[in-house]
Amino acid sequence: MLPWTIVALISCQTHPVELDTSPSPIDTDAPPTVASISATLNETIGSIVEVTWHQGHAANGHVAYQVDGEWRETPSLSRQAGEQTQLLLGIPYGTEVSYSVVIDDVHFNGPATITTDEMPAVLFPPELSTEVEGQWDDQSPYFLLSYNELDTDYGGPWWTVIVDRKGRLVWALPTPETATTLYARPSSNGQDLLIDHNSFWVIFDSVDSEVMRLKIDGSIIQVHDTPYMGHAFVDLPDGTIVWVNDEPATLILMKRTNDEDIEEIWSCANFLETLDCLSEGCGTNTMWWDPNSDHFFVSSFSNESVMEIDHQTGTLVRYFGHLPGAWGFSPLESTWWWQHGPTLTPEGNLLISARISEKGNETVVREYAINEETETLEQVWSFGEGEGVYGATLGEAHRLANGNTLHNYGSHARLREVTPAGEVVWELYLGGNSHSIGHSTPLNDLYAFVP
Numbered sequence: 001m002l003p004w005t006i007v008a009l010i011s012c013q014t015h016p017v018e019l020d021t022s023p024s025p026i027d028t029d030a031p032p033t034v035a036s037i038s039a040t041l042n043e044t045i046g047s048i049v050e051v052t053w054h055q056g057h058a059a060n061g062h063v064a065y066q067v068d069g070e071w072r073e074t075p076s077l078s079r080q081a082g083e084q085t086q087l088l089l090g091i092p093y094g095t096e097v098s099y100s101v102v103i104d105d106v107h108f109n110g111p112a113t114i115t116t117d118e119m120p121a122v123l124f125p126p127e128l129s130t131e132v133e134g135q136w137d138d139q140s141p142y143f144l145l146s147y148n149e150l151d152t153d154y155g156g157p158w159w160t161v162i163v164d165r166k167g168r169l170v171w172a173l174p175t176p177e178t179a180t181t182l183y184a185r186p187s188s189n190g191q192d193l194l195i196d197h198n199s200f201w202v203i204f205d206s207v208d209s210e211v212m213r214l215k216i217d218g219s220i221i222q223v224h225d226t227p228y229m230g231h232a233f234v235d236l237p238d239g240t241i242v243w244v245n246d247e248p249a250t251l252i253l254m255k256r257t258n259d260e261d262i263e264e265i266w267s268c269a270n271f272l273e274t275l276d277c278l279s280e281g282c283g284t285n286t287m288w289w290d291p292n293s294d295h296f297f298v299s300s301f302s303n304e305s306v307m308e309i310d311h312q313t314g315t316l317v318r319y320f321g322h323l324p325g326a327w328g329f330s331p332l333e334s335t336w337w338w339q340h341g342p343t344l345t346p347e348g349n350l351l352i353s354a355r356i357s358e359k360g361n362e363t364v365v366r367e368y369a370i371n372e373e374t375e376t377l378e379q380v381w382s383f384g385e386g387e388g389v390y391g392a393t394l395g396e397a398h399r400l401a402n403g404n405t406l407h408n409y410g411s412h413a414r415l416r417e418v419t420p421a422g423e424v425v426w427e428l429y430l431g432g433n434s435h436s437i438g439h440s441t442p443l444n445d446l447y448a449f450v451p
Contacts, residue, residue: 033057034101034108042087044218046117047170049088051110053101057081064107065099067091073102075447087217089446090142092168093119119169122149123159124413124431128167135425136417137400140442141165144193146181147413147430147437154393154411154436155202160184160195162443167428171446173218178202179209182394182438187213188237188291190448192221200230200246211241216449224256232287232439234296242311244284244298253296253309266309268300271316275324277303286341286396286439297342299352306342306352320350320377327375329368333357334379336366340410341396341439350377353395353407361390365397365407365418383407383418394436411436 033056042048051063062076063086074086084101091097096115101108119125124147146160158181162171175181179197187194192213199208209229213222226233230246238257242265245252253265268282281302288297294311305321320327321336329335336354343351349367356362364384368377383405394410400417404425407416413430415437430437 034103037101037108037110039088039097039099039110039112039114041114041117042217045171045173045216047091047093047172048217049091049097049099049114049116051086051088051099051101053084053108055079055081055084055103059104061101061103062086063088063099064102065091065097067095067097079103087447087450089216089450090164090170091116092164092166092170093117093172120159120172120174122157123147123161123169123172124150124435126163126167126169127429128165128427129429130416130424130427131165132423132425135404135419135423136165137402137404137406137442139401139444140406142170142443142446143415143428143440144184144186144443145408145415145437145440146175146184146195147435148180154180156180158182158438160193162446163428165426171216180438183232183286185234185439185441186443186449188235188289193449194233194235196226196229196233198229198231200228207247209243211235211243215451216446217451219451226254226256227262228254231284232298234287234289236289237291242287242289242296244287246282246284253298265296265311265314266307266316268298268307271307272303272323277323280323285394288341288343290344297344299339299342301338301340304337304339306339306350318375327377330371330374330376330378334366334368334377334382340394341408343396343398345399349380351397351399351405353391353397353410355390356385362387363389363391363395363407363409363412365405367405381420383422389414394438396439398440398442400442406440406442408437408440413437415440 035054037053039051058080060076061079062074064073065088096113098113099110149157157177158175160173179199180201184195195212197210207227209226211224214220224241226243228245228247229243233243235241240257242255245254252267256262272278283302285301286299296309298307305323307319308317337358339352339354341353351367356364367381369380391410391412396408398406405418412433413435415428417426
């Protein structure tokens with residue numbers, strides 16, 4: 001036996017066996033395997049459920065979950081074998097959720113249900129007062145906005161929230177007590193949430209104002225310093241933050257392209273000096289960026305005018321309102337007063353929220369065609385006269401995808417969706433004159449903000 005053993009060893013050394021170390025091919029006919037399914041609540045946002053599981057092999061997968069008898073699904077993703085995590089979004093506070101992991105159309109039920117945290121007790125519970133089924137815009141099932149706590153004033157404390165079409169809070173994040181949040185918005189690329197921490201209206205020192213960029217799970221991506229920001233900001237597709245420097249009431253349009261450099265785009269004070277109108281002041285309330293023209297529309301409450309500014313040249317293109325040389329209004333009684341929230345509709349009309357008259361205590365939406373030949377704003381539609389709703393500050397209007405108009409009443413905290421015929425088809429009440437709503441934005445897909 002000994003000689004055979006020696007020969008065998010020599011033979012092994014002379015002719016080594018080559019091992020196949022490439023991964024084994026996936027048996028696509030094998031049934032998917034899932035184990036260790038569990039669910040927890042997100043530590044920052046108590047309405048977000050985090051489902052985890054172990055997946056046996058690579059396959060497409062998602063999570064199906066039931067909210068108040070309605071089944072929903074997360075986006076289906078191509079997943080490798082191993083540990084998986086999926087966020088469940090759009091769930092109201094205080095709601096029991098059942099769920100199952102779905103791999104290649106095979107359902108694996110979770111071991112139990114899970115209930116989201118109760119809504120923060122300091123917030124006014126939204127009340128859905130009007131809902132005409134089939135008439136409101138189905139492309140905007142959620143709204144991102146901010147409003148202040150119960151029994152507080154304009155100085156807050158404030159929260160940024162997401163509310164669904166049934167008037168339920170599905171996401172909420174508090175603002176630090178030393179700041180207000182008046183202009184929360186999705187980023188221009190639709191992937192991040194941008195929340196302003198504005199120190200001016202709390203401690204009257206806006207030097208420390210900032211904009212926080214974060215994901216929907218509360219994870220912070222970046223904090224942008226925006227010194228002297230008093231009200232509004234926008235972000236551009238390249239990540240640039242543009243804001244209005246309101247200290248000391250000079251309305252300088254600023255932008256930050258990185259963590260160090262701040263550039264001045266345009267100065268309201270310099271413009272008013274050319275009109276000999278410095279006494280009118282340059283306090284701002286809202287701004288909007290038009291991606292088609294790369295122009296900014298900046299609304300000033302102190303001189304009741306809207307300035308259109310070219311981003312690339314920093315020049316004033318035109319201005320509307322009450323300053324000398326401003327475009328006129330037709331008819332004259334359509335003149336705006338105490339205007340907020342200018343935007344352009346898809347047709348190029350100017351849409352704005354304003355007081356009905358100089359002394360009137362009613363808030364209306366006005367839509368104007370921009371007549372270049374006569375340099376006149378010609379009113380083509382309005383809503384609100386005779387409704388008896390008045391928001392003394394803040395407010396704005398948006399044209400929705402279905403042609404309806406969303407009216408934010410600002411310091412008379414409510415949202416209304418109105419048809420072109422003037423019918424209110426959806427209304428959310430958030431406390432009326434005892435509360436204020438900041439900037440509001442329709443949202444289509446919450447999963448766009450997942451890390």
